[in-house]
Amino acid sequence: MKPIFLVATVGLGLALAGCKKSDSPAGSGSAQSAKKGDVKDAPSRIDGKMVLLRGNGAEPSDLDPQLVTGVPEHMILMGLFECLTGQDPKDLHPVPAAAERWEVSADQLTYTFYIRKNAQWSNGDAVTAHDFHRSYRRILEPTLAAQYAYMHHVVKGAQDYNEGKLKDFAQVGYKVVDDHTFQITLVGPTPYFLSLVNHTSWMPVHLPTVEKHGKAYERGSKWTRPENFVCNGPFTLAKWEVNQFISIVRNPKHWNAAAVKLDEIRFLPITDQATEERMFRDGKLHVTDTVPPTKIEVYQKNSPAYIRIDPYLANYFYRINVTKPPLNDKRVRQALALAIDREGIVKFVTKAGQIPAFNMTPPGTAGYTFRSSGSAGVAEAKKLLAAAGYPDGKGFPSVEILYNTQDTHRSVAEAIQQMWKQNLGIEVKLLNQEWKVYLDSQRQLNYQICRAGWTGDYVDPNTFLDMWLTGGGQNETGWGNKEYDRLITEAGRTADAAARLELFQKAEAILMDEMPILPIYFYTRSHLISPKVKGWHPTLLDLHPYEHLSLE
Amino acid sequence: MARFLFIRLLQTLPVLWAVATLTFFMVRYAPGGPFTAEKSIPPEILKRLEAHYGLDQPLGVQYLRFLKNLVTGREPSIRHANRTVGEIIRESFPVSLELGSWALLIALGIGLPAGMLAAQKPNTLQDYVPMSAAMVGVGLPTFVLGPLVVLLFALKFGWFNTSGWNAPSDRVLPAFTLGCHLAAYVARLTRGGMLEVMGQDFIRTARAKGASGWRILTRHAWRGGLLPVVTFLGPAAAGLITGSFVIETVFNIPGLGKYFVGSVFDRDIPVVGGTVFFFAALILFFNLLVDIAQAWLNPKVRLE
Numbered sequence: 001m002k003p004i005f006l007v008a009t010v011g012l013g014l015a016l017a018g019c020k021k022s023d024s025p026a027g028s029g030s031a032q033s034a035k036k037g038d039v040k041d042a043p044s045r046i047d048g049k050m051v052l053l054r055g056n057g058a059e060p061s062d063l064d065p066q067l068v069t070g071v072p073e074h075m076i077l078m079g080l081f082e083c084l085t086g087q088d089p090k091d092l093h094p095v096p097a098a099a100e101r102w103e104v105s106a107d108q109l110t111y112t113f114y115i116r117k118n119a120q121w122s123n124g125d126a127v128t129a130h131d132f133h134r135s136y137r138r139i140l141e142p143t144l145a146a147q148y149a150y151m152h153h154v155v156k157g158a159q160d161y162n163e164g165k166l167k168d169f170a171q172v173g174y175k176v177v178d179d180h181t182f183q184i185t186l187v188g189p190t191p192y193f194l195s196l197v198n199h200t201s202w203m204p205v206h207l208p209t210v211e212k213h214g215k216a217y218e219r220g221s222k223w224t225r226p227e228n229f230v231c232n233g234p235f236t237l238a239k240w241e242v243n244q245f246i247s248i249v250r251n252p253k254h255w256n257a258a259a260v261k262l263d264e265i266r267f268l269p270i271t272d273q274a275t276e277e278r279m280f281r282d283g284k285l286h287v288t289d290t291v292p293p294t295k296i297e298v299y300q301k302n303s304p305a306y307i308r309i310d311p312y313l314a315n316y317f318y319r320i321n322v323t324k325p326p327l328n329d330k331r332v333r334q335a336l337a338l339a340i341d342r343e344g345i346v347k348f349v350t351k352a353g354q355i356p357a358f359n360m361t362p363p364g365t366a367g368y369t370f371r372s373s374g375s376a377g378v379a380e381a382k383k384l385l386a387a388a389g390y391p392d393g394k395g396f397p398s399v400e401i402l403y404n405t406q407d408t409h410r411s412v413a414e415a416i417q418q419m420w421k422q423n424l425g426i427e428v429k430l431l432n433q434e435w436k437v438y439l440d441s442q443r444q445l446n447y448q449i450c451r452a453g454w455t456g457d458y459v460d461p462n463t464f465l466d467m468w469l470t471g472g473g474q475n476e477t478g479w480g481n482k483e484y485d486r487l488i489t490e491a492g493r494t495a496d497a498a499a500r501l502e503l504f505q506k507a508e509a510i511l512m513d514e515m516p517i518l519p520i521y522f523y524t525r526s527h528l529i530s531p532k533v534k535g536w537h538p539t540l541l542d543l544h545p546y547e548h549l550s551l552e
Numbered sequence: 553m554a555r556f557l558f559i560r561l562l563q564t565l566p567v568l569w570a571v572a573t574l575t576f577f578m579v580r581y582a583p584g585g586p587f588t589a590e591k592s593i594p595p596e597i598l599k600r601l602e603a604h605y606g607l608d609q610p611l612g613v614q615y616l617r618f619l620k621n622l623v624t625g626r627e628p629s630i631r632h633a634n635r636t637v638g639e640i641i642r643e644s645f646p647v648s649l650e651l652g653s654w655a656l657l658i659a660l661g662i663g664l665p666a667g668m669l670a671a672q673k674p675n676t677l678q679d680y681v682p683m684s685a686a687m688v689g690v691g692l693p694t695f696v697l698g699p700l701v702v703l704l705f706a707l708k709f710g711w712f713n714t715s716g717w718n719a720p721s722d723r724v725l726p727a728f729t730l731g732c733h734l735a736a737y738v739a740r741l742t743r744g745g746m747l748e749v750m751g752q753d754f755i756r757t758a759r760a761k762g763a764s765g766w767r768i769l770t771r772h773a774w775r776g777g778l779l780p781v782v783t784f785l786g787p788a789a790a791g792l793i794t795g796s797f798v799i800e801t802v803f804n805i806p807g808l809g810k811y812f813v814g815s816v817f818d819r820d821i822p823v824v825g826g827t828v829f830f831f832a833a834l835i836l837f838f839n840l841l842v843d844i845a846q847a848w849l850n851p852k853v854r855l856e
Contacts, residue, residue, distance in 0.1 A: 062633035069589065145600035147593050163596050219604055224634050242635070242643055243806030244717065272801045275715055278702055279804070282714040436584025436819055443592060453590070473592045 039303050040283035044532050044551035049263040052533070052551060055276045055288040056267040059243050063224040065203035066139040069147050072289075074200050076267050079235040079248050079546045081203035084113045084132065084182070085194050089548040090537045092459065094194035098127055098204070098232065099182075108189035108495050115180045118255045121206050122229075122236045129182035131232075135204040137169050141217040148201040151457065154193065156185045189495035192366065192460035199457065206230040234260045234547045243269060261550035280306075280528045286551065287536075288528040293408065296352055296526065305531045309353045310538035313362055314455035314523040315464070316354075316412075318401070321445050322516050323478035326397055331388040333515035336449075338381035339423040340416055342520060349411045352526050357519035359512050361464040361504075365540075368461045368501050370508050378423045385424055393425030400429045403451035404438040412520065413451065442476050452476075453523070459540055461504045462491070468511055479516030560843070564836045571832040572825065576618045579816065579824045580611070586630040586819040605630060607821075618821065622829045627822035631815065637826035640811060644795070645830075647717060648807035651730065652793030654723055656785075658731025659738050664781070666735070667742025668769060671777070674747060682739060689736025698729045698802035715804040726803040730796060734788060741784055746777035775849045782849065786842035790834040794827075 042053055060073045065081055068074070086097030099113035119127035136155075139146045142164045153159040156173030160166035173185030186193065196202065206223075207216055209230040214221025222228060229237040234256060235248035246267045250260050268285065270276040273292040280288050291299065291307060299307040320327050320336075327333060342356030355363070359370040382392070390396040401417065403409040413430050420426050428449070433441060441447050454474075456463040466472070466488050470480030487507035494500040511517070525542040535548040587593055587601050602608045606617055621627035625638025632640065666682035673679060705725060706714040716722050749755060750773055758768050795809025808827065815823035 059632070061631055064633070067633065069591070142596070142600060145597050145604060147587075147589075147591075147597060147601075149597065150594060219633065220628055222634055241806070242632075243810065268804070270715075270804050272804075274699060275802055275804055278699070278707060278714040279716075282707060284714065284716070435817060436588045437582070439588045439590065440584040443588075473594055476592070 039281050039306050041530050041532060042280075042283045042286045046264075050261060050551050051264040051266060052262050052287070052546075052549060053266050053268065053285045055270045055279070055285050055290075056246075057269065057289045058271055059269040060246065060267075063229070063237065063240075063246075064205070064221070065200040066135070066144070066146050066148075066205060067219065068200060072267075072269065074543075076246055076248065077200050077203060078233075078543060079265060080229075080231040080233045080237060081200075081205075082119075082233045082254075083199075083202050083204075084115075084197050087195075087198055087543060087545050089535060089545050090539070092195070092198075092539050092541060092543060094198065098132075102194075108191075109186050111184045111186070111193065112177070113182045113184070115182060116255060117180060119232065120253045120255065121232050122251050122253050123206070123209075124253060125206070125208075125230075126179075127204065127232050128179045129176040130179070131204045131206070132182050133174050133176050134207045136174050136202075137172075138205065138207065138210070138216060139201060140169075140172065143217045144219065146201070148199070151196060151199055151201040154186050154188075154190045154196065156187050188493045190492075191497055191500065192458050192462065195460070196458050204232060206232075235265065238264070245269070256547060260547045262546060265546060277528065285528075286530045286533050291352070291526040291528055293351055299528065306528055307526065308529050308536075308538070309524050309526040310542070311355065311362070311540060312455075312523045312525040312542055313365065313459060313540040314453060315357050315360065315362060316451075316453050316520045316523060317357065317360070318416075318518040318520065319442065319447075319450045319452045319477050320516055320518065321448055321450070321478055323445060324448065326388070326390070327399070327448060329388045330514055331384040332390070333518070334513075335381040335384040335388070335424060336420065337515050337518045338376055338384070339378055339420055340518065340520065341419050344419075345412060345415055346521050349415050350408060350521065353524050354521040355524070357521045359508060359519055360468075360517065361461045361508060362456075362522045362540075365456070365464070366460045367497075368504060370512075371505060381424060385426075390426070393427075396424075396426040398427060398429060399448050400431050401449045401451070402431050402433065402438060402441060402447040404435045405432045409451050416520075445476065445478055449518075452517075455523075456541070461501070461508075462488075465504055465507055465511070466492075468516070477516040479514065481510055481514060484510045484514075557840075560840055564833075564840075567836060568829065568832055572619060572622055572829055573615075575825055575828045576615055576821075579819060579821055580614070582819065584819060586821065588819070605821075618825050621822050622825055625826060627826075629815075629820055629823045631818040631820040631823065637822045640823060641808065641826060641830055644806060644808040644811065645793075647805060648795030648800075648809060649793045651723065651726055651799070651805065651807060652789070652795070654727035655730035655734060655792055656789055658727055659734035661735075662731070663735035663738025664742055664778075666739040667781075668746060668774075670739070670743040671746030671750060672765065672769060674743075679743075683743065686736040686739040689732055690740070692733070693798075694729050694733050694796065695798045695802060697732065698726070698799060701725050701729055702802070715802070717803075717805045722803075726799050726805060729802075730792065730799050734792070737784065737788075738781055741780045742778065745780040746773060749773045749776040752776075779846060779849055782842055782845050786838040787835055790831065790838045794831050794834060 044050065056075055057072045058070065060076060061070065062068050063073065063076060065077045082098045084097065084099040085094040088095050098115055098119050100116040101114050103112045115127060115129055121127060136152060138144060139149050140152055140158055140162045142162060149162045157166055157171050158173065161169060161172050175183040177183050209228060210216050210221050210223045213223040213228050226237050226240050231237065234251055234254045236251040238249045239247040247264055249264045250262065251257060270279065273290050276288045277292055277295055279285050320333055322328050346354040346356055358372055361368060361370055363369040385393065401413045403413050410432065417428050417430060420428055442450050454464065467474035468479065469475065469485050469488060484507050487503050491500050491503040494503060529536060532552040534550045534552055536544050587598055606614060621637060625641065626636050628636050629640060666686065670679040670682050702714050702725060706712045712721055712725050713719065755768060755773060758772050795807035797809040797813045799805065800807045800809045811823055812827050815827060
C-alpha cells in the first residue's frame with residue numbers, strides 16, 4: 001500500500017505546485033493574465049467594429065416578442081424591436097420611440113400615439129398604425145395562446161377578446177385613426193401605462209412576414225429564423241448559432257440609426273456562472289449576466305472597477321399556506337416574520353448588497369415606499385407565539401420549508417431554520433424539490449412554507465400587490481381578504497396619483513398585518529462589466545437601451 | 553454472420569419500444585408540465601397551449617404521437633419553439649460526435665499503454681505509478697478537472713480559450729478533460745484483463761518457448777486481455793459521442809448533452825423522447841459492434 005500512497009501524494013503535490021506557480025513562461029497574450037486577480041479586458045473593436053459581447057444566461061426559447069416570457073429573450077428583443085414608447089437610459093421613463101409624441105385624454109382613458117413618418121421595418125416597409133393594430137390583435141387572439149397577453153388586459157375589451165368572450169376585434173380599444181395615428185382606450189386610468197407599452201408583449205411584429213412562414217394566429221411560424229427575420233428596432237438579427245451566440249447588427253433602416261454607436265451585439269448563452277466568470281476574466285465578454293456569489297467579495301476587493309451591483313425590482317420572500325394549522329393563525333405568521341434576522345441574511349448569506357425587506361413592494365417603486373409601522377423585535381415574536389398557544393415553541397407542530405434545489409435557497413433556508421430555533425424555540429425541517437416539482441407543489445398548496453421570488457413586470461406597486469387578490473393566479477397561499485381586494489380594485493379605478501398610492505398603502509398594511517408572506521430581501525442585480533462600456537446606468541429593471549451604449 | 557445480425561436487429565426492437573414507453577410515461581407523470589412557470593399561466597391560455605401541443609388529448613393518442621415523433625423527428629420542441637426535435641439532434645450531434653471521438657482517442661491513447669505497462673510488471677513502480685494516476689483520474693470528476701485545466705492552461709498560461717467551440721484549439725481542453733477521466737477506467741480495465749491472461753497456460757507455454765516479454769504482450773496476450781476494455785467501450789463510446797452535460801456546461805459547447813438534461817428539467821416531452829431514443833439506439837448499435845469485436849478477439853465466442 002505504502003508506495004501507492006506515496007506516488008499519489010507526490011502526483012497531487014506536483015499538480016498543486018503547478019497551480020501555484022506565479023510567474024511562468026508565457027504563451028501568447030498571457031502577460032496580463034499571469035498575475036492573480038487580474039482581469040483581461042475584452043477588446044473594444046473586433047475587425048474594426050464596435051462589438052459588445054454580453055453573457056445572456058439561458059439559450060432563448062424564441063425571438064417572437066409576443067410569445068417569449070423570459071429575461072434572456074427580453075434582453076435581445078429590446079435591441080430588435082421598438083415599441084410605441086422607448087425608455088430613458090438613466091431611469092427608464094417613457095421617451096418617444098416608434099411614436100414621436102402622444103396625447104392623453106383628460107380622463108386618462110384614451111392615449112393617442114403619433115407614429116413617426118420615417119419609421120421603417122428592416123425590409124423597408126413603413127411602420128404604420130396598422131402594424132400595431134394587427135400585432136395587438138395577434139397577441140390577443142385566443143388561438144395564439146400568448147402567455148403575456150394579460151399585459152394588454154388594461155385595454156378596453158382586450159381581456160374578453162383574449163378569453164374568447166368577445167368575438168369582434170373592432171370592439172377592443174385599439175383604433176387606427178389614420179396611417180400614422182393610433183389610439184388606445186383603456187378600462188381604467190393606468191398611470192403606468194406608458195411604461196407598460198415598453199414590454200416585449202407590446203412590441204409590433206411584421207404580420208406579412210409572420211404569415212409568410214406560418215400561420216399568423218398560431219404558434220410555430222418559422223419567421224424568427226435569421227434568414228426570415230423582419231424587425232423595426234435599432235438592430236437586426238444577423239446570426240443565431242444555437243447554444244453559441246446570437247448576433248444583432250445595427251439596422252441601417254432605423255430612423256435613429258445615426259445615433260446608434262454599437263455596430264454589433266453578441267449575446268452568448270452561458271448557463272454556468274463560473275464558466276461565465278472565467279470567460280470574463282479571459283477577455284471574452286464585456287458584460288456578464290450574473291456574478292457567482294463566491295466571487296463578489298473577490299472582485300470588490302481586487303478589481304472593484306469591474307463589478308456593479310444595483311437594486312432590482314424584485315423581492316425574495318416565503319409564501320405561507322394559510323389554510324392549514326398552525327400557520328392559519330396570523331399570530332404565528334407574525335411571530336415567524338419577526339424572528340428573521342434579515343440583516344444577517346443579506347450580510348452573511350447572500351452577500352450581494354441585497355436590501356432587507358419588511359414588506360412586499362420594493363422601496364421607491366414609482367414614488368411609492370411602504371410606510372412601515374416600525375419593526376418589533378424578537379420579544380414581541382415570542383409573545384405572539386405564546387398567545388397563539390405555543391409558549392417558547394412548546395407543542396409547536398413540525399413545519400417544513402420548501403425550496404427549489406439551489407445553493408442560495410438552501411443557505412437562506414438553513415439560516416432561517418436556525419433563527420427560528422434560537423428565537424422561538426421551534427423546529428422546522430427543510431425540503432428541496434426540483435424546479436417544476438416545486439412549482440407544482442406551490443400551485444397545489446402542497447406545502448407549509450415555501451420560498452418564492454417575484455420580479456415586477458413594470459415599475460408600479462400594482463405589479464407587487466394585485467397578485468394577492470383572493471383566488472388570483474399568482475396568489476398560491478390560500479389567503480384572501482375582502483377589504484384588500486376592494487382597495488386594490490379601487491386603486492385600479494383611481495385617476496388621482498396621490499390617492500391611488502394611498503390606497504396601495506392601506507392595502508399593503510393589511511397584507512403585512514395578515515402576513516400570508518414573509519418578505520426577506522429585495523434583490524440586487526450584479527454584473528461583471530468592463531470599464532470600457534459607456535452609457536450603462538443602474539436601472540430598476542436592469543434594462544439598458546442599446547442605442548445609448550458604446551465601447552471606449 | 554448475416555443471420556446473427558438479423559436476429560440482433562430484431563431483438564433491438566422490443567428494447568427500443570420499452571425504452572420509449574418508459575420514457576413517455578415517466579416524463580408524462582412527473583410533477584409539473586412544460587408550461588409550469590414561476591408566473592402561473594391563466595387557465596384558459598394554458599388550456600390552449602396544451603391543445604396546441606396535443607397535450608389535451610387522451611393519453612393513448614399522446615403516446616402514439618410521441619412514438620411517431622421518434623421515427624420522424626418532426627415534432628416541434630416546446631422549449632426551443634422554432635426548431636423540431638430532428639433539427640436539434642442534427643445540429644448538436646456532430647459537435648458531440650467530434651468531441652467524443654477526440655476524447656475516445658485520448659482515452660485509448662493514454663489508457664491502453666498505461667494499463668499494458670502496469671500489467672507487464674505488476675506490483676512494481678511501473679505498476680504503481682500509472683495505476684495511482686488512474687485512481688486520481690477515476691476519483692477526479694470532470695466538473696473539478698474541467699475548471700482546473702481552464703484555470704491552468706487558459707487563464708494562467710493563456711494557451712487556449714476558456715470556453716467556446718470556434719477555433720480548432722477549442723477542442724483541446726474539453727477533449728482532454730473528458731478523455732482523461734475515461735483513460736483512467738481504460739487503464740485499470742486493461743491492467744486487469746491483461747493480468748488475467750498473463751496467468752494462463754498458453755502464455756506460460758509461450759514463455760517456455762522463449763518468447764520475449766514484449767512479444768508475448770503484443771502477439772499473444774493482448775487479444776484476450778483487451779476483452780474487458782472492448783466490452784466497456786461499447787456503452788462508453790455511445791455515452792461519449794452523445795455529449796456530456798458537465799463538459800458542455802463548463803466549456804460552453806453547443807453539443808447534444810445539454811438537451812438530455814435540459815429537456816427533462818423543461819418537461820420538453822418531444823425532446824426528452826428524441827434524445828433518449830437516439831441514445832438508446834446508439835447504445836444498442838455499439839453493443840452490437842462490441843459483440844462482433846469480441847468474436848474476432850476471442851475464438852471461444854461464437855456469433856451464433
